[in-house]
Amino acid sequence: MKKFQTILYYCYSPIAEAEQFAANHLLFCKSLGLTGRIIVADEGLNGTVSGTPEACAAYMEAIHADERFAKTEFKIDDVEEPSFIKMHCRYKSEIVHSGLRDTSIINPNEKTGKHLEPAEFRSMIDQEDVIILDVRSNYEHSLGKFKNAVTLDIENFRDFPEKIAELEQYKDKKVLTYCTGGIKCEKASALLLHHGFNDVYQLHGGIIKYGKEAGGEDFEGKCYVFDNRIAVEVNSVNPTVISTCYNCGTTTAKMINCANPECNEHITQCDNCGEELQGCCSAACVSHPRRRPYDGTGYYVKVPQPVHESVK
Structure with missing residues (x-):
């Protein structure tokens, strides 16, 4: 049995006095002996933390006990050692930087793509009227991506809005978006809907959840993660290396x-x-x-x- 866990999560939920919340939350995480990286913004939380199973359980319980974050889903990995060395919790303008001057045009709590569970996503990816869209950065999809996925030449997610014009040819298709844990898709799918795409979906829980619940079938290569593991295996059904x-x-x-x-x-x-x-x-x-x-x-x-x- 592995001695530590790493948990990945996000939650779009308004936080009053978010900057002070970030400072208090950092102290709380340190009191549990956790390491990791958490972004706090007025719009919610985005984090990956690592520690003993007991510390992680206490953290998840505390998050769920706050009614603002009660619906937060955690992706849990058992690891041999903590996936970070230090604990950071920082306040930023967005939990995922969209690159938009007017961020009010996208609010995942109001309008976003239809969520697909891994089994649903798997059943749709081979349909003729479907486009699978990777909304991650170049270095991420060069390491691993879904078979036949459309990828974009972007260095950071903030470049995504500028690339939507390149996707015009897919406006009448079912567009299935995916990313590592689901957080980028919340904004990407909302932005696609804003620009007139009619049938937009997102992989709920992202690649990580798909690997756990659908065996990662037809995901080619590894998945980049933002901790000292750098990359993790996803596909236990038909794995391959593409990088x-x-x-x-x-x-x-x-x-x-x-x-x-x-x-x-x-x-x-x-x-x-x-x-x-x-x-x-x-x-x-x-x-x-x-x-x-x-x-x-x-x-x-x-x-x-x-x-x-x-x-x-």
Whole structure:
């Protein structure tokens, strides 16, 4: 039995005085001995936390006890060690940055795509009038995606609104959106509806839930996750590897962050190139004076950068 758990969740629910809530919530998480990363905004919560099963259970109980978050769903993974080193809980303008100046045009609590449970999603993905749309970033879908999914050339989700024009040809199709845990789809599907797409759906619980409840069937490759695991297996039915090494083109499912902290590029890299380039994406990054020691994982704890007195 594994000694720790990692739980992924989100909840769109208005939070009054959200900035103060974030500060108090950080203290609560630390009191439980949790590590992780939580974003708090006026519109809700988005988090991944890790700790002992007892600590995670206490955390989930506390979240559910708050009527604002009573319907929150948690995706739970058993892990050998905590998936984070530190605990962060920060206030931001949105729990998923949409890139919109006017965020009032999308409110997942008012209008969003129809939720599909994993079994329903699986039954629809091969239909002729269906388009499967990946709303994640390039480095995520390059590592793994659903078979025949439409992907977008975006570096961050905030680029998604600008790409909707490229999807006009699918307006009369059933558009099935998906992401890692479901949170991005809430806004992506709402935005598609706002732009006149008529039949929009989203995979409830995202890839992670699909892997647990539908065996991950027809998901090709691995799923990128935002903790020190970097990537997790999804498909236990018909698994395959679709990603290739950024440097040599060899098939590999390993993803890293470039060891040069000023680059920090997300890339897939085979072990041979990892050793040769010391976890860097290029020779230029290998020679960078601030290059971080490469331990074979390609995961690095974020270290706060010094702030100059003049901009404090």
